[in-house]
Amino acid sequence: MAENLQNMLLEEQEFSINMGPQHPSTHGVLRMVLKLKGETVLEVKPQLGYIHRGIEKMSEKLTYPQIIHLTDRLDYLSAHILNEAVCLTVENALEVEVPERVKYIRTIMDELNRIASHQLWWCAFGMDLGALTTFFYGLRDREKILDIFEESCGARLLLSYNVPGGLMNDIHPNFQKRVKDFLKYFKKKLPEYDALLTGNPIMQQRTKGIGLLTKEQAVAYGVTGPSGRGSGFSCDVRKHQPYSAYSKVNFNEILYTEGDTFARYKVRIDEMWESMSIIEQLIDNIPEGDFAIKMKPIIKLPVGEYYQRVEAARGEFGVFVISDGNKTPYRMKFRSPNFSNLAAINTMAKNQKIADLIAIGGSMDFVIPDMDR
Amino acid sequence: MENEKLKEIVIAYMPVAEVIADKQFLNITVNDDQIHNLAKFLKNSPETCFDYLFCESAIDYNDHFMMVYHLDSTKYRHQIVIKTKITNRETPIVDSVCDIWIGAEYHEREIFDLFGIHFNNHPDLRKIFLDNDWVGFPLRKDYTDFVNIVER
Numbered sequence: 001m002a003e004n005l006q007n008m009l010l011e012e013q014e015f016s017i018n019m020g021p022q023h024p025s026t027h028g029v030l031r032m033v034l035k036l037k038g039e040t041v042l043e044v045k046p047q048l049g050y051i052h053r054g055i056e057k058m059s060e061k062l063t064y065p066q067i068i069h070l071t072d073r074l075d076y077l078s079a080h081i082l083n084e085a086v087c088l089t090v091e092n093a094l095e096v097e098v099p100e101r102v103k104y105i106r107t108i109m110d111e112l113n114r115i116a117s118h119q120l121w122w123c124a125f126g127m128d129l130g131a132l133t134t135f136f137y138g139l140r141d142r143e144k145i146l147d148i149f150e151e152s153c154g155a156r157l158l159l160s161y162n163v164p165g166g167l168m169n170d171i172h173p174n175f176q177k178r179v180k181d182f183l184k185y186f187k188k189k190l191p192e193y194d195a196l197l198t199g200n201p202i203m204q205q206r207t208k209g210i211g212l213l214t215k216e217q218a219v220a221y222g223v224t225g226p227s228g229r230g231s232g233f234s235c236d237v238r239k240h241q242p243y244s245a246y247s248k249v250n251f252n253e254i255l256y257t258e259g260d261t262f263a264r265y266k267v268r269i270d271e272m273w274e275s276m277s278i279i280e281q282l283i284d285n286i287p288e289g290d291f292a293i294k295m296k297p298i299i300k301l302p303v304g305e306y307y308q309r310v311e312a313a314r315g316e317f318g319v320f321v322i323s324d325g326n327k328t329p330y331r332m333k334f335r336s337p338n339f340s341n342l343a344a345i346n347t348m349a350k351n352q353k354i355a356d357l358i359a360i361g362g363s364m365d366f367v368i369p370d371m372d373r
Numbered sequence: 374m375e376n377e378k379l380k381e382i383v384i385a386y387m388p389v390a391e392v393i394a395d396k397q398f399l400n401i402t403v404n405d406d407q408i409h410n411l412a413k414f415l416k417n418s419p420e421t422c423f424d425y426l427f428c429e430s431a432i433d434y435n436d437h438f439m440m441v442y443h444l445d446s447t448k449y450r451h452q453i454v455i456k457t458k459i460t461n462r463e464t465p466i467v468d469s470v471c472d473i474w475i476g477a478e479y480h481e482r483e484i485f486d487l488f489g490i491h492f493n494n495h496p497d498l499r500k501i502f503l504d505n506d507w508v509g510f511p512l513r514k515d516y517t518d519f520v521n522i523v524e525r
Contacts, residue, residue, distance in 0.1 A: 049502035054521075056487075057511050219425050219447055222476035233447070235425075240450055307397060307428070307443065318428050318443075331512075333430040335443075343479045372502060 028368030059332035072158035117313035128362035166292025211360035225315025230264035409468035429480035
């Protein structure tokens with residue numbers, strides 16, 4: 001038996017193995033069936049559904065304010081952005097205008113959420129490549145953002161801070177000061193990330209030219225977010241269809257054209273700088289006013305179809321609501337960025353080594369509950 | 374491109390199409406045997422250039438299914454929604470758009486799994502979330518499950 005296995009590995013004939021469902025580098029329960037020749041990946045077949053909870057079906061029985069709490073459980077690392085997507089859908093359908101103060105706070109929270117998400121991605125990506133130290137550096141800084149969240153929202157991860165018509169409660173009096181302190185702190189710490197990992201020759205050799213995805217492929221697969229922008233696909237919803245206060249700030253859409261793992265890495269690092277610049281433009285100008293408008297206790301959307309696109313930390317998130325006029329949606333569809341991004345992994349990992357597949361998966365930043373829904 | 378202009382282009386190509394403009398998108402509804410032609414035209418025509426399928430979903434309206442495709446153009450930044458009605462509830466079947474937008478592959482596998490709609494010419498039509506021995510299609514309105522769904 002052992003001899004057979006050894007022969008099989010040495011002769012480089014084709015064979016299949018399972019990677020996952022419990023594998024540290026898939027960041028969740030995702031199983032990938034790999035068709036291998038020696039150490040070269042010939043085909044990747046992802047098997048989903050290990051944490052399929054039927055959130056779309058559940059939503060058909062829940063009211064809109066209740067659904068917000070389910071969206072937290074999709075992409076838990078960009079919980080605030082997903083909450084906002086449902087709120088915006090409801091607000092646009094009812095044609096209510098939320099106060100300026102709400103728009104500003106939502107945008108600031110979005111960007112804090114994006115930074116926190118990218119920090120955790122950086123931790124995990126370093127760890128995927130064998131650089132364990134990154135994990136401690138990243139989490140150290142992410143903790144500061146979670147403290148800010150905790151103070152205002154009462155929660156650290158699954159925020160549920162948005163309600164239709166505004167926010168659950170006003171920001172904490174310390175909010176502005178703590179955000180400014182964080183920006184000052186993180187501006188000193190972010191160059192550390194580059195010094196620690198970006199310039200590392202081992203890291204560069206393992207990422208440059210690995211997992212190529214052309215712009216045409218990215219568009220055809222619908223690979224969005226930092227992964228798509230690493231291939232030069234201009235897909236930033238904040239830029240093309242601004243919502244909340246994004247039309248009031250100046251920021252650049254980060255685009256790299258290489259389309260390899262290193263380009264996707266660079267996009268995320270640069271996006272953290274952009275996010276900090278967005279927060280800086282807004283934090284001193286939060287207008288006075290109400291933190292929410294009064295909505296009816298039972299929210300019923302008019303009959304029709306409503307679609308809202310937002311830019312989550314991993315790409316374009318969409319909420320598609322079909323309403324029949326009741327307090328629960330007739331059908332709810334979540335377009336999750338990770339699901340579309342995963343579709344491209346076979347193209348990217350073909351003819352690469354198994355270790356490169358880990359690096360590619362890390363650079364795509366998969367969150368499995370968002371795929372499975 | 375403005376919705377009015379888009380409407381003219383679509384009507385010129387397919388006069389039988391039913392066009393409704395809501396606040397957000399231009400909705401085009403065609404028969405299920407024409408959806409593939411329309412999709413191909415919208416992707417390949419240099420005036421429309423809808424190269425990015427950002428959402429594909431199905432809706433169960435009890436007596437029929439509705440397939441909904443949300444399209445975006447990375448060149449012109451305009452959007453359109455195309456729809457098709459599937460009236461056969463016993464064996465619902467529609468042409469796959471995988472050959473036009475490869476990203477549709479996963480979306481169609483999901484719809485096949487949760488709605489039981491089959492796709493012609495799909496390269497790899499398998500269940501994606503549920504077990505292979507799962508009975509029924511959960512997102513259909515007449516789905517009953519006494520174990521996992523609690524009726525109140």
